[in-house]
Amino acid sequence: SVQLEMKALWDEFNQLGTEMIVTKAGRRMFPTFQVKLFGMDPMADYMLLMDFVPVDDKRYRYAFHSSSWLVAGKADPATPGRVHYHPDSPAKGAQWMKQIVSFDKLKLTNNLLDDNGHIILNSMHRYQPRFHVVYVDPRKDSEKYAEENFKTFVFEETRFTAVTAYQNHRVGWPRLQGSSGLLTPTSLQITQLKIASNPFAKGFRDCDPEDWPRNHRPGALPLMSAFARSRNPVASPTQP
Protein backbone atom coordinates (compact mmCIF):
# COMPACT_ATOMS: atom_id res chain seq x y z
CA SER A 1 0.00 0.00 0.00
CA VAL A 2 1.01 3.58 -0.54
CA GLN A 3 0.57 6.68 1.59
CA LEU A 4 0.75 10.14 0.03
CA GLU A 5 3.04 12.47 1.95
CA MET A 6 2.04 16.09 2.57
CA LYS A 7 -1.56 15.17 1.93
CA ALA A 8 -2.79 18.18 3.93
CA LEU A 9 -0.83 20.49 1.64
CA TRP A 10 -2.05 18.72 -1.48
CA ASP A 11 -5.63 19.07 -0.21
CA GLU A 12 -5.13 22.76 0.37
CA PHE A 13 -3.85 23.29 -3.16
CA ASN A 14 -6.50 21.05 -4.65
CA GLN A 15 -9.20 23.10 -2.98
CA LEU A 16 -7.92 26.20 -4.79
CA GLY A 17 -7.33 24.37 -8.06
CA THR A 18 -3.71 23.30 -8.23
CA GLU A 19 -1.60 24.79 -11.01
CA MET A 20 1.81 23.50 -12.04
CA ILE A 21 4.20 25.60 -14.09
CA VAL A 22 5.59 24.04 -17.24
CA THR A 23 8.65 25.57 -18.91
CA LYS A 24 10.82 24.79 -21.89
CA ALA A 25 13.72 23.78 -19.66
CA GLY A 26 11.50 21.80 -17.30
CA ARG A 27 10.06 22.77 -13.94
CA ARG A 28 9.72 20.69 -10.80
CA MET A 29 6.31 20.12 -9.28
CA PHE A 30 5.33 21.79 -6.07
CA PRO A 31 4.21 20.16 -3.91
CA THR A 32 6.64 17.39 -4.73
CA PHE A 33 5.03 13.99 -5.18
CA GLN A 34 6.23 11.92 -2.22
CA VAL A 35 5.00 8.61 -0.87
CA LYS A 36 5.58 6.09 1.90
CA LEU A 37 5.47 2.45 0.85
CA PHE A 38 4.29 -0.55 2.80
CA GLY A 39 4.04 -4.29 2.31
CA MET A 40 6.75 -4.83 -0.28
CA ASP A 41 8.95 -7.91 -0.35
CA PRO A 42 12.11 -6.54 1.29
CA MET A 43 14.36 -8.77 -0.83
CA ALA A 44 12.69 -8.27 -4.21
CA ASP A 45 13.58 -5.64 -6.79
CA TYR A 46 11.07 -2.97 -7.78
CA MET A 47 10.93 -0.11 -10.23
CA LEU A 48 9.02 2.99 -9.14
CA LEU A 49 7.70 5.36 -11.77
CA MET A 50 5.17 8.06 -12.50
CA ASP A 51 3.19 9.17 -15.48
CA PHE A 52 0.48 11.73 -16.15
CA VAL A 53 -2.87 11.16 -17.82
CA PRO A 54 -5.33 13.82 -19.00
CA VAL A 55 -8.25 14.30 -16.63
CA ASP A 56 -10.52 15.06 -19.57
CA ASP A 57 -10.46 15.94 -23.24
CA LYS A 58 -10.72 19.70 -22.71
CA ARG A 59 -8.68 22.82 -22.98
CA TYR A 60 -9.20 25.46 -20.32
CA ARG A 61 -8.89 29.17 -19.82
CA TYR A 62 -9.13 31.22 -16.68
CA ALA A 63 -11.92 33.76 -16.28
CA PHE A 64 -10.64 36.66 -14.24
CA HIS A 65 -13.99 38.22 -13.47
CA SER A 66 -15.43 35.09 -11.94
CA SER A 67 -12.10 33.75 -10.69
CA SER A 68 -12.79 30.36 -12.15
CA TRP A 69 -11.71 28.01 -14.88
CA LEU A 70 -13.80 27.74 -18.05
CA VAL A 71 -13.74 25.13 -20.78
CA ALA A 72 -12.09 26.67 -23.83
CA GLY A 73 -12.65 23.86 -26.27
CA LYS A 74 -11.45 20.37 -27.08
CA ALA A 75 -8.03 19.21 -25.93
CA ASP A 76 -4.97 19.88 -28.08
CA PRO A 77 -3.26 16.85 -29.65
CA ALA A 78 -1.86 14.59 -26.96
CA THR A 79 1.76 15.14 -26.02
CA PRO A 80 4.34 12.35 -26.36
CA GLY A 81 3.57 9.92 -23.57
CA ARG A 82 6.45 9.65 -21.17
CA VAL A 83 7.14 8.05 -17.84
CA HIS A 84 9.55 9.12 -15.14
CA TYR A 85 11.44 6.33 -13.41
CA HIS A 86 12.53 7.16 -9.91
CA PRO A 87 16.32 7.50 -10.27
CA ASP A 88 16.94 4.93 -7.53
CA SER A 89 15.17 2.27 -9.60
CA PRO A 90 15.62 -0.61 -9.49
CA ALA A 91 16.05 -1.20 -5.77
CA LYS A 92 14.99 -3.69 -3.13
CA GLY A 93 11.68 -3.35 -1.33
CA ALA A 94 13.57 -2.84 1.93
CA GLN A 95 15.36 0.15 0.41
CA TRP A 96 12.13 1.75 -0.86
CA MET A 97 10.28 1.24 2.41
CA LYS A 98 12.90 2.54 4.80
CA GLN A 99 12.34 6.18 3.93
CA ILE A 100 10.01 8.53 2.06
CA VAL A 101 10.29 8.17 -1.70
CA SER A 102 10.49 11.61 -3.29
CA PHE A 103 10.05 12.39 -6.97
CA ASP A 104 11.91 15.69 -6.74
CA LYS A 105 13.89 15.07 -9.91
CA LEU A 106 10.74 14.91 -12.00
CA LYS A 107 10.26 17.94 -14.23
CA LEU A 108 7.38 19.15 -16.36
CA THR A 109 7.85 20.77 -19.74
CA ASN A 110 5.71 22.05 -22.57
CA ASN A 111 8.45 21.47 -25.11
CA LEU A 112 7.20 18.79 -27.48
CA LEU A 113 10.77 18.18 -28.67
CA ASP A 114 12.26 17.92 -25.20
CA ASP A 115 15.25 15.57 -25.11
CA ASN A 116 15.96 15.75 -21.40
CA GLY A 117 13.52 13.00 -20.58
CA HIS A 118 11.10 15.36 -18.90
CA ILE A 119 7.36 14.85 -18.76
CA ILE A 120 5.71 16.69 -21.65
CA LEU A 121 2.31 18.27 -20.96
CA ASN A 122 -0.05 20.63 -22.76
CA SER A 123 -0.45 23.95 -21.04
CA MET A 124 -4.00 24.84 -19.99
CA HIS A 125 -4.92 21.17 -19.71
CA ARG A 126 -5.70 19.18 -16.58
CA TYR A 127 -3.66 16.14 -15.56
CA GLN A 128 -3.78 13.33 -13.07
CA PRO A 129 -0.41 12.07 -11.78
CA ARG A 130 -0.18 8.31 -11.41
CA PHE A 131 2.27 6.27 -9.40
CA HIS A 132 3.31 2.79 -10.47
CA VAL A 133 5.15 0.05 -8.64
CA VAL A 134 6.67 -2.62 -10.87
CA TYR A 135 7.94 -5.87 -9.45
CA VAL A 136 11.05 -6.96 -11.30
CA ASP A 137 10.20 -10.56 -12.14
CA PRO A 138 13.29 -12.76 -12.14
CA ARG A 139 11.63 -15.29 -14.45
CA LYS A 140 12.89 -15.44 -18.00
CA ASP A 141 9.44 -15.08 -19.54
CA SER A 142 8.54 -12.20 -17.24
CA GLU A 143 6.87 -10.34 -20.09
CA LYS A 144 4.01 -12.80 -19.86
CA TYR A 145 3.29 -11.75 -16.31
CA ALA A 146 3.52 -7.99 -16.82
CA GLU A 147 -0.14 -7.58 -15.91
CA GLU A 148 0.22 -9.01 -12.44
CA ASN A 149 3.63 -7.54 -11.75
CA PHE A 150 2.65 -3.93 -11.33
CA LYS A 151 0.27 -1.88 -9.32
CA THR A 152 -0.97 1.65 -10.00
CA PHE A 153 -1.91 4.21 -7.37
CA VAL A 154 -3.87 7.38 -8.06
CA PHE A 155 -4.34 10.24 -5.63
CA GLU A 156 -7.04 12.54 -6.93
CA GLU A 157 -5.90 15.39 -4.70
CA THR A 158 -2.74 15.66 -6.81
CA ARG A 159 -4.62 16.70 -9.94
CA PHE A 160 -3.54 19.98 -11.45
CA THR A 161 -3.76 22.30 -14.39
CA ALA A 162 -0.55 22.77 -16.38
CA VAL A 163 0.18 26.47 -16.99
CA THR A 164 3.04 28.56 -18.31
CA ALA A 165 2.19 31.31 -15.83
CA TYR A 166 -0.09 31.22 -12.83
CA GLN A 167 -3.67 32.10 -13.74
CA ASN A 168 -5.37 31.78 -10.40
CA HIS A 169 -3.14 34.49 -8.92
CA ARG A 170 -4.26 37.16 -11.34
CA VAL A 171 -7.35 37.86 -9.33
CA GLY A 172 -8.45 41.46 -9.16
CA TRP A 173 -9.83 41.28 -5.68
CA PRO A 174 -10.64 38.10 -3.84
CA ARG A 175 -14.28 37.40 -3.32
CA LEU A 176 -15.02 38.53 0.17
CA GLN A 177 -16.76 36.09 2.42
CA GLY A 178 -16.91 38.30 5.49
CA SER A 179 -17.86 41.92 5.72
CA SER A 180 -14.41 43.36 6.39
CA GLY A 181 -11.62 43.74 3.88
CA LEU A 182 -9.69 40.89 5.47
CA LEU A 183 -8.84 37.95 3.33
CA THR A 184 -10.55 34.76 4.32
CA PRO A 185 -8.81 31.39 4.11
CA THR A 186 -10.72 30.42 0.98
CA SER A 187 -9.53 33.53 -0.78
CA LEU A 188 -5.94 32.33 -0.62
CA GLN A 189 -4.64 32.14 -4.16
CA ILE A 190 -2.37 29.51 -5.71
CA THR A 191 0.57 31.88 -5.95
CA GLN A 192 0.30 32.91 -2.33
CA LEU A 193 0.04 29.32 -1.19
CA LYS A 194 3.10 28.37 -3.27
CA ILE A 195 5.06 31.31 -1.88
CA ALA A 196 3.97 30.48 1.63
CA SER A 197 4.80 26.79 1.44
CA ASN A 198 7.71 26.40 -0.99
CA PRO A 199 11.06 27.16 0.67
CA PHE A 200 12.54 28.23 -2.68
CA ALA A 201 9.98 31.02 -2.96
CA LYS A 202 10.83 32.50 0.42
CA GLY A 203 12.14 35.60 -1.34
CA PHE A 204 8.59 36.60 -2.15
CA ARG A 205 7.23 36.34 1.34
CA ASP A 206 6.66 39.63 3.08
CA CYS A 207 4.54 38.31 5.91
CA ASP A 208 5.78 37.32 9.31
CA PRO A 209 8.72 34.98 8.80
CA GLU A 210 6.86 32.17 10.50
CA ASP A 211 7.58 28.49 10.70
CA TRP A 212 5.41 27.62 7.78
CA PRO A 213 6.91 24.48 6.35
CA ARG A 214 7.14 22.87 9.78
CA ASN A 215 3.38 23.13 10.14
CA HIS A 216 2.89 20.78 7.25
CA ARG A 217 3.70 17.57 8.95
CA PRO A 218 0.85 15.10 8.58
CA GLY A 219 -1.92 16.01 10.94
CA ALA A 220 -1.21 19.70 11.14
CA LEU A 221 -3.91 22.20 10.29
CA PRO A 222 -2.01 24.49 7.99
CA LEU A 223 -4.74 26.69 6.61
CA MET A 224 -4.83 29.19 9.42
CA SER A 225 -1.11 29.83 9.18
CA ALA A 226 -1.15 30.18 5.44
CA PHE A 227 -1.82 33.90 5.30
CA ALA A 228 0.63 35.80 3.25
CA ARG A 229 -0.09 39.29 2.13
CA SER A 230 0.25 39.87 -1.57
CA ARG A 231 3.19 41.97 -2.62
CA ASN A 232 0.63 44.33 -4.16
CA PRO A 233 -2.17 43.68 -1.73
CA VAL A 234 -4.64 46.21 -3.07
CA ALA A 235 -4.97 45.94 -6.82
CA SER A 236 -7.96 46.74 -8.93
CA PRO A 237 -9.09 44.33 -11.59
CA THR A 238 -7.29 45.02 -14.86
CA GLN A 239 -9.25 47.51 -16.94
CA PRO A 240 -11.98 48.41 -14.42
Add this chain to the structure above:
Amino acid sequence: SVQLEMKALWDEFNQLGTEMIVTKAGRRMFPTFQVKLFGMDPMADYMLLMDFVPVDDKRYRYAFHSSSWLVAGKADPATPGRVHYHPDSPAKGAQWMKQIVSFDKLKLTNNLLDDNGHIILNSMHRYQPRFHVVYVDPRKDSEKYAEENFKTFVFEETRFTAVTAYQNHRVGWPRLQGSSGLLTPTSLQITQLKIASNPFAKGFRDCDPEDWPRNHRPGALPLMSAFARSRNPVASPTQP
Protein backbone atom coordinates in the same frame (compact mmCIF):
# COMPACT_ATOMS: atom_id res chain seq x y z
CA SER B 1 39.77 -2.76 -15.90
CA VAL B 2 39.63 0.67 -14.33
CA GLN B 3 40.86 4.03 -15.52
CA LEU B 4 41.47 6.86 -13.06
CA GLU B 5 39.84 10.10 -14.17
CA MET B 6 41.68 13.40 -13.82
CA LYS B 7 44.94 11.53 -13.61
CA ALA B 8 46.90 14.61 -14.71
CA LEU B 9 45.48 16.57 -11.79
CA TRP B 10 46.17 13.78 -9.33
CA ASP B 11 49.76 13.60 -10.61
CA GLU B 12 50.16 17.30 -10.11
CA PHE B 13 48.95 17.12 -6.53
CA ASN B 14 50.95 13.98 -5.82
CA GLN B 15 54.09 15.71 -6.97
CA LEU B 16 53.56 18.39 -4.31
CA GLY B 17 52.44 15.91 -1.67
CA THR B 18 48.67 15.74 -1.64
CA GLU B 19 46.91 16.85 1.52
CA MET B 20 43.26 16.17 2.28
CA ILE B 21 41.39 18.13 4.92
CA VAL B 22 39.57 16.12 7.57
CA THR B 23 36.93 17.81 9.71
CA LYS B 24 34.57 16.76 12.44
CA ALA B 25 31.56 17.14 10.14
CA GLY B 26 33.30 15.41 7.22
CA ARG B 27 35.04 16.92 4.21
CA ARG B 28 34.97 15.81 0.60
CA MET B 29 38.17 14.87 -1.16
CA PHE B 30 39.62 17.08 -3.80
CA PRO B 31 40.38 15.92 -6.37
CA THR B 32 37.34 13.68 -6.26
CA PHE B 33 38.08 10.01 -6.84
CA GLN B 34 36.50 9.20 -10.19
CA VAL B 35 36.94 6.20 -12.45
CA LYS B 36 35.87 4.77 -15.78
CA LEU B 37 35.07 1.07 -15.79
CA PHE B 38 35.56 -1.48 -18.55
CA GLY B 39 34.89 -5.14 -19.13
CA MET B 40 32.07 -5.74 -16.69
CA ASP B 41 29.20 -8.09 -17.38
CA PRO B 42 26.51 -5.59 -18.45
CA MET B 43 23.73 -7.72 -16.95
CA ALA B 44 25.38 -8.59 -13.62
CA ASP B 45 25.05 -6.65 -10.39
CA TYR B 46 28.10 -5.06 -8.80
CA MET B 47 28.83 -3.11 -5.65
CA LEU B 48 31.46 -0.39 -5.91
CA LEU B 49 33.23 0.78 -2.79
CA MET B 50 36.31 2.48 -1.43
CA ASP B 51 38.41 2.20 1.64
CA PHE B 52 41.63 3.77 2.89
CA VAL B 53 44.69 1.98 4.20
CA PRO B 54 47.68 3.54 5.98
CA VAL B 55 50.69 3.95 3.74
CA ASP B 56 52.99 3.30 6.68
CA ASP B 57 53.04 3.12 10.46
CA LYS B 58 54.19 6.70 10.97
CA ARG B 59 52.94 10.03 12.20
CA TYR B 60 54.16 13.10 10.35
CA ARG B 61 54.77 16.77 10.91
CA TYR B 62 55.58 19.47 8.45
CA ALA B 63 58.89 21.29 8.68
CA PHE B 64 58.44 24.86 7.57
CA HIS B 65 62.09 25.69 7.12
CA SER B 66 62.78 22.84 4.75
CA SER B 67 59.24 22.76 3.31
CA SER B 68 59.04 19.04 3.75
CA TRP B 69 57.35 16.36 5.78
CA LEU B 70 59.22 14.74 8.65
CA VAL B 71 58.47 11.58 10.56
CA ALA B 72 57.14 12.55 13.97
CA GLY B 73 56.94 9.11 15.48
CA LYS B 74 54.92 5.93 15.33
CA ALA B 75 51.36 5.97 14.06
CA ASP B 76 48.50 6.71 16.40
CA PRO B 77 46.08 3.87 17.14
CA ALA B 78 44.27 2.83 13.98
CA THR B 79 40.90 4.48 13.36
CA PRO B 80 37.73 2.38 13.02
CA GLY B 81 37.99 0.71 9.63
CA ARG B 82 35.19 1.83 7.37
CA VAL B 83 34.23 1.45 3.76
CA HIS B 84 32.23 3.78 1.55
CA TYR B 85 29.80 2.11 -0.81
CA HIS B 86 29.03 4.13 -3.88
CA PRO B 87 25.43 5.24 -3.30
CA ASP B 88 24.31 3.76 -6.63
CA SER B 89 25.32 0.28 -5.44
CA PRO B 90 24.17 -2.24 -6.34
CA ALA B 91 23.75 -1.63 -10.05
CA LYS B 92 24.26 -3.48 -13.32
CA GLY B 93 27.60 -3.46 -15.07
CA ALA B 94 25.99 -1.63 -17.98
CA GLN B 95 24.93 1.17 -15.64
CA TRP B 96 28.40 1.54 -14.11
CA MET B 97 30.16 1.51 -17.47
CA LYS B 98 28.00 4.02 -19.28
CA GLN B 99 29.40 7.02 -17.45
CA ILE B 100 32.17 8.14 -15.10
CA VAL B 101 31.69 6.82 -11.58
CA SER B 102 32.28 9.63 -9.09
CA PHE B 103 32.78 9.22 -5.35
CA ASP B 104 31.76 12.78 -4.60
CA LYS B 105 29.59 11.81 -1.65
CA LEU B 106 32.56 10.33 0.19
CA LYS B 107 33.68 12.42 3.15
CA LEU B 108 36.69 12.24 5.43
CA THR B 109 36.54 12.92 9.14
CA ASN B 110 38.87 12.79 12.13
CA ASN B 111 35.97 12.22 14.53
CA LEU B 112 36.48 8.76 15.99
CA LEU B 113 32.84 8.70 17.12
CA ASP B 114 31.41 9.79 13.76
CA ASP B 115 27.97 8.35 13.14
CA ASN B 116 27.41 9.71 9.66
CA GLY B 117 29.14 6.79 8.02
CA HIS B 118 32.11 8.89 6.95
CA ILE B 119 35.62 7.58 6.54
CA ILE B 120 37.58 8.09 9.76
CA LEU B 121 41.26 8.94 9.41
CA ASN B 122 44.07 10.07 11.68
CA SER B 123 45.29 13.55 10.94
CA MET B 124 48.98 13.82 10.07
CA HIS B 125 49.02 10.26 8.73
CA ARG B 126 49.38 9.10 5.15
CA TYR B 127 46.71 7.05 3.41
CA GLN B 128 46.24 5.10 0.22
CA PRO B 129 42.70 5.11 -1.23
CA ARG B 130 41.59 1.75 -2.63
CA PHE B 131 38.79 1.00 -5.03
CA HIS B 132 36.92 -2.30 -4.91
CA VAL B 133 34.54 -3.89 -7.38
CA VAL B 134 32.36 -6.63 -5.91
CA TYR B 135 30.41 -8.97 -8.13
CA VAL B 136 27.06 -9.76 -6.54
CA ASP B 137 27.02 -13.53 -6.74
CA PRO B 138 23.49 -14.85 -7.23
CA ARG B 139 24.43 -18.25 -5.78
CA LYS B 140 23.07 -19.08 -2.36
CA ASP B 141 26.46 -19.98 -0.88
CA SER B 142 28.08 -16.90 -2.36
CA GLU B 143 30.09 -16.34 0.82
CA LYS B 144 32.29 -19.25 -0.19
CA TYR B 145 33.32 -17.43 -3.34
CA ALA B 146 33.98 -14.04 -1.78
CA GLU B 147 37.64 -14.25 -2.69
CA GLU B 148 37.06 -14.56 -6.41
CA ASN B 149 34.10 -12.18 -6.55
CA PHE B 150 35.93 -8.94 -5.98
CA LYS B 151 38.80 -7.03 -7.46
CA THR B 152 40.81 -4.23 -5.85
CA PHE B 153 42.42 -1.34 -7.71
CA VAL B 154 45.05 0.95 -6.24
CA PHE B 155 46.25 4.18 -7.82
CA GLU B 156 49.38 5.31 -6.04
CA GLU B 157 49.02 8.85 -7.34
CA THR B 158 45.95 9.27 -5.09
CA ARG B 159 47.94 8.91 -1.87
CA PHE B 160 47.63 11.80 0.53
CA THR B 161 48.32 13.08 4.01
CA ALA B 162 45.25 13.73 6.16
CA VAL B 163 45.41 17.17 7.81
CA THR B 164 43.07 19.42 9.74
CA ALA B 165 44.64 22.48 8.12
CA TYR B 166 46.92 22.66 5.13
CA GLN B 167 50.57 22.39 6.10
CA ASN B 168 52.25 22.61 2.73
CA HIS B 169 50.80 26.07 2.13
CA ARG B 170 52.45 27.59 5.15
CA VAL B 171 55.71 27.96 3.30
CA GLY B 172 57.81 30.93 4.25
CA TRP B 173 59.16 31.52 0.81
CA PRO B 174 59.17 28.98 -1.98
CA ARG B 175 62.53 27.63 -2.95
CA LEU B 176 63.57 29.60 -5.96
CA GLN B 177 64.69 27.60 -8.94
CA GLY B 178 65.45 30.56 -11.19
CA SER B 179 67.26 33.75 -10.40
CA SER B 180 64.25 36.06 -10.49
CA GLY B 181 61.60 36.36 -7.86
CA LEU B 182 59.09 34.61 -10.07
CA LEU B 183 57.50 31.48 -8.79
CA THR B 184 58.39 28.41 -10.75
CA PRO B 185 55.92 25.65 -11.41
CA THR B 186 57.44 23.37 -8.78
CA SER B 187 56.94 26.04 -6.15
CA LEU B 188 53.19 25.77 -6.47
CA GLN B 189 51.79 24.86 -3.10
CA ILE B 190 48.92 22.52 -2.28
CA THR B 191 46.63 25.35 -1.26
CA GLN B 192 47.24 27.28 -4.45
CA LEU B 193 46.66 24.19 -6.57
CA LYS B 194 43.43 23.47 -4.72
CA ILE B 195 42.28 27.06 -5.14
CA ALA B 196 43.21 27.03 -8.79
CA SER B 197 41.53 23.75 -9.62
CA ASN B 198 38.54 23.39 -7.29
CA PRO B 199 35.52 25.38 -8.52
CA PHE B 200 34.24 25.79 -4.98
CA ALA B 201 37.40 27.68 -4.02
CA LYS B 202 37.05 30.21 -6.82
CA GLY B 203 36.44 32.91 -4.22
CA PHE B 204 40.11 32.76 -3.28
CA ARG B 205 41.48 33.15 -6.78
CA ASP B 206 42.89 36.56 -7.51
CA CYS B 207 44.70 35.66 -10.67
CA ASP B 208 43.37 36.00 -14.17
CA PRO B 209 39.94 34.38 -14.24
CA GLU B 210 41.11 31.81 -16.71
CA ASP B 211 39.59 28.61 -17.89
CA TRP B 212 41.41 26.48 -15.41
CA PRO B 213 39.14 23.52 -14.91
CA ARG B 214 38.62 23.06 -18.62
CA ASN B 215 42.34 22.48 -19.02
CA HIS B 216 42.14 19.34 -16.98
CA ARG B 217 40.67 17.07 -19.54
CA PRO B 218 42.79 13.96 -19.96
CA GLY B 219 45.81 14.76 -22.07
CA ALA B 220 46.02 18.42 -21.24
CA LEU B 221 49.21 19.88 -19.82
CA PRO B 222 47.86 21.81 -16.89
CA LEU B 223 51.02 22.81 -15.07
CA MET B 224 51.78 25.90 -17.09
CA SER B 225 48.34 27.36 -16.50
CA ALA B 226 48.35 26.61 -12.82
CA PHE B 227 49.81 29.88 -11.67
CA ALA B 228 47.84 31.62 -9.04
CA ARG B 229 49.38 34.38 -7.04
CA SER B 230 49.16 33.94 -3.35
CA ARG B 231 46.79 36.28 -1.57
CA ASN B 232 49.82 37.31 0.50
CA PRO B 233 52.45 36.80 -2.13
CA VAL B 234 55.38 38.18 -0.18
CA ALA B 235 55.59 36.72 3.28
CA SER B 236 58.68 36.15 5.34
CA PRO B 237 59.25 32.86 7.08
CA THR B 238 57.71 32.87 10.52
CA GLN B 239 60.27 33.95 13.09
CA PRO B 240 63.21 34.61 10.79
Add this chain to the structure above:
DNA sequence: TTCTTGTCACCTAGGTGTTAATAT
Protein backbone atom coordinates in the same frame (compact mmCIF):
# COMPACT_ATOMS: atom_id res chain seq x y z
C1' DT C 1 -6.57 39.48 -25.67
C1' DT C 2 -4.49 35.67 -24.16
C1' DC C 3 -0.70 32.98 -23.68
C1' DT C 4 4.41 32.12 -23.77
C1' DT C 5 9.30 33.16 -23.16
C1' DG C 6 13.47 34.85 -21.19
C1' DT C 7 15.70 37.46 -17.57
C1' DC C 8 16.10 38.66 -12.96
C1' DA C 9 16.52 39.17 -7.81
C1' DC C 10 16.11 36.28 -4.19
C1' DC C 11 16.12 32.25 -2.12
C1' DT C 12 17.88 26.97 -0.53
C1' DA C 13 21.66 23.89 0.01
C1' DG C 14 26.11 23.02 0.47
C1' DG C 15 31.41 23.00 -0.85
C1' DT C 16 35.92 26.24 -0.36
C1' DG C 17 40.10 28.17 2.22
C1' DT C 18 40.80 31.85 5.69
C1' DT C 19 41.10 33.48 10.15
C1' DA C 20 41.03 33.86 15.03
C1' DA C 21 40.36 31.46 19.01
C1' DT C 22 41.26 27.39 21.53
C1' DA C 23 43.26 23.08 22.81
C1' DT C 24 47.17 20.11 23.79
Add this chain to the structure above:
DNA sequence: ATATTAACACCTAGGTGACAAGAA
Protein backbone atom coordinates in the same frame (compact mmCIF):
# COMPACT_ATOMS: atom_id res chain seq x y z
C1' DA D 1 54.89 25.36 19.39
C1' DT D 2 51.87 22.82 17.00
C1' DA D 3 47.31 21.05 16.06
C1' DT D 4 42.34 21.55 16.03
C1' DT D 5 37.95 23.91 15.94
C1' DA D 6 34.16 27.03 14.68
C1' DA D 7 32.56 31.06 12.34
C1' DC D 8 32.79 33.35 8.10
C1' DA D 9 32.85 35.39 3.31
C1' DC D 10 32.61 33.71 -1.04
C1' DC D 11 31.74 30.58 -4.19
C1' DT D 12 28.83 26.56 -7.18
C1' DA D 13 24.47 24.79 -8.43
C1' DG D 14 19.96 25.23 -8.95
C1' DG D 15 14.75 26.15 -7.55
C1' DT D 16 11.22 30.37 -6.93
C1' DG D 17 7.64 33.88 -8.77
C1' DA D 18 7.73 38.64 -10.82
C1' DC D 19 8.09 41.14 -14.73
C1' DA D 20 8.57 42.87 -19.38
C1' DA D 21 8.65 41.68 -23.89
C1' DG D 22 7.14 38.85 -27.48
C1' DA D 23 3.95 35.67 -30.06
C1' DA D 24 -0.45 33.87 -31.57
